[in-house]
Amino acid sequence: MGALDTLLSPSGQIDAMPPAQAEAVATELGSAAGLAIASASIVARDGVIGCWAHRGPDTFLTLVSLGHLPLQFSGSPWTTRVGTQVVTLLLCPPTHANAVALRAWLPFTAPQAVGLRKSIGCGDRLGLATPGHVRAVRQGQLFPIFAQQSIREMTRTGRTPMEVMDDATWGVFRAGWRGGFGADADHLKTTDDIDRCLEAGFVLYTIDPGDHVQDDADTAPPDALRARFEQLPWADLETTSQDVQRRYLDRPLEVGDIRLTLDEASLWRAAVKYGRAVAHTVRMVRHLAACWPADAPPWELEVSVDETASPTTPAEHYFVANELRRLGIRPVSLAPRFVGRFEKGVDYLGDLAEFEAQFRQHVAVAQALGPYKISLHSGSDKFSIYPIAARLAGELVHVKTAGTSYLEALRAVAQVEPPLFREILGFALARYPIDRQSYHVSAEPARVPDPDGLTDGDLGTVLDSFDGRQVLHVTFGSVLTARDEHGGYRFRDRLLAALREHEEAHYAALERHFLRHIAPFG
Numbered sequence: 423m424g425a426l427d428t429l430l431s432p433s434g435q436i437d438a439m440p441p442a443q444a445e446a447v448a449t450e451l452g453s454a455a456g457l458a459i460a461s462a463s464i465v466a467r468d469g470v471i472g473c474w475a476h477r478g479p480d481t482f483l484t485l486v487s488l489g490h491l492p493l494q495f496s497g498s499p500w501t502t503r504v505g506t507q508v509v510t511l512l513l514c515p516p517t518h519a520n521a522v523a524l525r526a527w528l529p530f531t532a533p534q535a536v537g538l539r540k541s542i543g544c545g546d547r548l549g550l551a552t553p554g555h556v557r558a559v560r561q562g563q564l565f566p567i568f569a570q571q572s573i574r575e576m577t578r579t580g581r582t583p584m585e586v587m588d589d590a591t592w593g594v595f596r597a598g599w600r601g602g603f604g605a606d607a608d609h610l611k612t613t614d615d616i617d618r619c620l621e622a623g624f625v626l627y628t629i630d631p632g633d634h635v636q637d638d639a640d641t642a643p644p645d646a647l648r649a650r651f652e653q654l655p656w657a658d659l660e661t662t663s664q665d666v667q668r669r670y671l672d673r674p675l676e677v678g679d680i681r682l683t684l685d686e687a688s689l690w691r692a693a694v695k696y697g698r699a700v701a702h703t704v705r706m707v708r709h710l711a712a713c714w715p716a717d718a719p720p721w722e723l724e725v726s727v728d729e730t731a732s733p734t735t736p737a738e739h740y741f742v743a744n745e746l747r748r749l750g751i752r753p754v755s756l757a758p759r760f761v762g763r764f765e766k767g768v769d770y771l772g773d774l775a776e777f778e779a780q781f782r783q784h785v786a787v788a789q790a791l792g793p794y795k796i797s798l799h800s801g802s803d804k805f806s807i808y809p810i811a812a813r814l815a816g817e818l819v820h821v822k823t824a825g826t827s828y829l830e831a832l833r834a835v836a837q838v839e840p841p842l843f844r845e846i847l848g849f850a851l852a853r854y855p856i857d858r859q860s861y862h863v864s865a866e867p868a869r870v871p872d873p874d875g876l877t878d879g880d881l882g883t884v885l886d887s888f889d890g891r892q893v894l895h896v897t898f899g900s901v902l903t904a905r906d907e908h909g910g911y912r913f914r915d916r917l918l919a920a921l922r923e924h925e926e927a928h929y930a931a932l933e934r935h936f937l938r939h940i941a942p943f944g
């Protein structure tokens with residue numbers, strides 16, 4: 423019996439075949455049906471083969487069987503002969519309805535809880551990066567989160583939470599990744615944000631109470647702090663100012679073999695700085711819990727205060743985590759704002775010894791009050807700190823990347839369509855003064871390599887320069903939503919078409935870049 427017959431037999435439950443066999447099936451089926459089939463995607467369930475295929479620019483989830491096909495999918499059916507058999511095919515376009523059906527049919531294409539496994543967030547602004555991420559993730563030990571966008575990113579790219587989720591599902595299916603993946607609704611600031619992501623099936627919810635963090639507490643004098651401390655929303659925090667002082671001032675704060683101290687003034691400071699953020703987080707989490715469907719598997723939580731002006735001291739981290747714990751909140755990860763600068767798309771800027779000393783204490787707090795993972799936001803390209811994080815955090819680490827995949831997509835474009843890259847770079851340089859305002863970046867456009875002075879072959883070096891990376895990193899929304907004089911997209915469609923046509927260049931760039939993020943973690 424040939425491999426195809428095995429797949430079509432009613433008892434066939436096949437997730438992965440030896441590559442040579444999968445290749446043979448892809449070729450046999452593909453030539454009979456006039457399709458190019460991604461061999462890694464081939465699976466079988468109860469006599470039905472599922473695979474990812476394309477014909478020209480059109481892509482399909484393709485179902486094949488000797489008899490009837492699962493009813494929940496919609497597509498165009500037809501019949502063809504493969505060898506001695508007559509098979510029925512259903513070519514299903516990658517619509518939302520078909521993505522929902524696929525997640526139900528093949529659970530490995532649906533997101534799952536990540537828990538305390540060490541992990542990496544692979545933000546994908548274009549919706550085409552997952553197969554490239556898969557290539558890198560296969561070679562390491564970090565559990566992947568393939569569906570991950572913040573509300574800000576979705577607004578700037580004109581995508582919905584549903585599209586982000588569906589793109590990850592298709593990418594996972596197409597690449598044949600069976601190892602499971604997470605879905606992170608990132609930087610949620612309001613209950614509306616939660617509702618939108620909940621509808622799309624996200625599992626991990628990153629609550630960002632940063633708007634409620636009072637950065638000026640760092641420099642306020644003790645008298646002013648005391649007055650503000652007394653005015654905190656104690657009812658919302660379900661405690662009193664006296665109780666809080668009793669909790670933190672009458673005893674040493676032991677975390678592992680580290681002893682943290684909060685004197686009166688630093689407790690007031692921590693509470694003024696983060697008290698309202700704790701209260702907001704509680705409101706958000708209770709809303710999520712109240713809206714969560716009873717029949718869905720449990721959600722999980724990250725809390726992030728990374729996008730604030732002043733660093734989170736380990737003692738402040740202790741205060742936040744301990745208060746959340748008292749209020750019944752158990753995150754799987756927490757993102758403090760670290761010392762030094764975590765700028766977008768470039769390596770860590772700061773004193774590595776100081777970072778290490780503080781990171782060690784943050785890990786101790788996370789172990790003592792969770793355990794939960796320390797989440798490194800703006801975590802891409804921080805090559806100098808990965809060895810420190812890997813050594814000190816062990817399993818308790820999450821590396822969150824968001825925009826670096828877009829930069830690798832541009833690297834592929836520079837390679838395969840240099841004129842388009844030159845146009846995008848010129849536009850990005852003009853937009854940068856405006857777009858930089860909402861990011862932590864310090865690039866100067868004047869230091870970006872002049873594209874007119876570069877040969878096509880050297881264009882990729884723009885993406886190796888600090889300034890070039892940041893200019894391109896923060897202008898993604900403007901590039902992706904810019905319109906031409908006819909009302910169409912100025913770059914978006916051409917960019918996506920170039921990546922679809924040259925997917926090997928795109929995936930190879932992503933694989934190379936992500937391996938550098940993953941390898942230090944074992």
Ligand SMILES: [Zn+2]
Pocket residue numbers: 609726728729799800
């Ligand atoms: Zn962040």
